[in-house]
Amino acid sequence: MIDVHAHFAGEGYEFPAEWEKIRAAGVKTVILASDTPAHAKWHAEFAKTHNGCYFTVGVHPSELENFGRETLETLRAMAADEKCVAVGEIGLDYHYPDPDKRAQRAAFEAQLALAEELSLPVEIHSRDACADTLAILREHRGGTAHGFLMHCYSYGAENLPDFLELGAYFSFGGVVCFKNARRAVESVRACPLDRILSETDSPYLSPFRGEKNSPANIPVIVEKLAEGKGIPLPAMIEAIGANAARLFPKMLPEGAFLQNK
Numbered sequence: 639m640i641d642v643h644a645h646f647a648g649e650g651y652e653f654p655a656e657w658e659k660i661r662a663a664g665v666k667t668v669i670l671a672s673d674t675p676a677h678a679k680w681h682a683e684f685a686k687t688h689n690g691c692y693f694t695v696g697v698h699p700s701e702l703e704n705f706g707r708e709t710l711e712t713l714r715a716m717a718a719d720e721k722c723v724a725v726g727e728i729g730l731d732y733h734y735p736d737p738d739k740r741a742q743r744a745a746f747e748a749q750l751a752l753a754e755e756l757s758l759p760v761e762i763h764s765r766d767a768c769a770d771t772l773a774i775l776r777e778h779r780g781g782t783a784h785g786f787l788m789h790c791y792s793y794g795a796e797n798l799p800d801f802l803e804l805g806a807y808f809s810f811g812g813v814v815c816f817k818n819a820r821r822a823v824e825s826v827r828a829c830p831l832d833r834i835l836s837e838t839d840s841p842y843l844s845p846f847r848g849e850k851n852s853p854a855n856i857p858v859i860v861e862k863l864a865e866g867k868g869i870p871l872p873a874m875i876e877a878i879g880a881n882a883a884r885l886f887p888k889m890l891p892e893g894a895f896l897q898n899k
């Protein structure tokens with residue numbers, strides 16, 4: 639099983655115990671999503687010494703204080719790492735009052751251009767900004783030419799076709815396990831099987847409210863996804879594995895051993 643979006647850097651997990659717990663849960667692949675260059679560096683170091691662990695490079699829309707040409711240079715250099723599989727998480731976040739929409743758009747566009755230049759897929763964060771996200775993606779088709787993921791998809795089934803038309807994949811996390819998850823479960827049901835992925839967004843959004851999340855919770859989430867699609871669990875696991883391999887071609891087959899790593 640796979641977690642396509644988790645954060646380890648600066649989150650206070652205890653390693654190696656946490657990693658052992660994740661592997662014991664049957665989660666063999668984890669993509670560490672970065673929100674700043676400093677966290678990307680941390681994730682790169684961790685991925686280097688852990689089989690089945692990969693990372694992304696990118697700056698989150700809420701972390702743009704020092705974003706500029708130098709930032710892009712740093713991201714570009716880190717992306718050359720064999721374990722960097724995507725640009726992300728990048729996008730728009732209008733959740734908090736008075737978002738700097740211009741700055742968010744500029745950083746999103748610059749990082750889409752970087753993904754295009756590097757031939758990498760993109761992990762997109764989009765919160766309360768559905769229309770603007772779609773508009774930017776439509777204007778910059780080259781930026782998602784190598785595929786993109788709507789991480790923690792939250793816009794409801796009615797918006798799925800607009801993203802699908804642009805070639806999106808969708809990942810769902812612990813929210814599908816909440817008691818009031820009707821909206822998220824409807825999206826899972828409406829999402830084509832060859833476009834679904836599983837994530838935790840650890841340490842956030844645990845399926846067990848109030849707890850610190852971990853990629854070790856992926857099995858609980860994948861079970862909900864199988865239930866939502868009305869298919870057996872092994873079929874869901876297989877579909878997610880195939881989807882991940884298609885979207886993140888720099889990843890090695892599950893369980894593959896990196897020499898000297």
Ligand SMILES: [Zn+2]
Nearest residue numbers: 643671727839
């Ligand atoms: Zn995230």
